[in-house]
Amino acid sequence: MDTIAQNYLNVKKRVAEAAVRSGRQPEDVTLIAVSKTKPVSEIARAVEAGARILGENKVQEITAKYDELPGVEWHLIGHLQTNKVKYIIDKVKMIHSVDSLHLAEEISKRALNAGRVMDVLAEVNIGGEESKSGVPPEAAEELCLSMAHLEGIRIRGLMTVAPFVENPRESRYYFAKMNKLFVDIKSKNYDNINMDYLSMGMTNDFEVAIEEGANIVRVGTAIFGARNYT
């Protein structure tokens, strides 16, 4: 069997097992196949095996691949510049990386112009790392509240990229901290702030993330192999 197809099915199975371990059903956790830097020919092999949700972190990659892979759902998971929102507003299902009111306002405006409402997640920098985007955990609720009145977006939850650690078990602390924040905001039942999705966990640590409450995981390398950035 094709390697990428096999990898996809294997990751899918591990996601399902982690969901069950954490007291949920396999279908309660969504797997996003992160296809950044990968050519359409390779992505198509994962799609063939059943992948229907693809994640990219660059606007240009979505626009370049969009027409060639019909019938899939695209999620923008990487840092988004305000001036590029217009290129993907009609192409993506959800934007995971909203980390400022300014960006949210632009997404809302463009979405309304396009006659839609965009699902968004607020990105949290849970490890407080200088190199990462996202708001500090203590500012997440405030960001959600500031965006809640925008009619062109629907706040659906939180997203994080946890600090890279050698041992995935060390990520557990950050994932648990994210989950606590997520549950806390959810419990307040604010108008127009839906805490439906907690997007966290990548190749190195997606099982731990699920055990700590993630219901969306974003996995690239384990499906498509290592990326070559040169």
Ligand SMILES: *Cc1c(COP(=O)(O)O)cnc(C)c1O
């Ligand atoms: C690249 C990327 C992923 C996937 O990373 P892997 O370690 O290859 O699974 C997930 N989320 C974001 C935001 C990414 O940029």
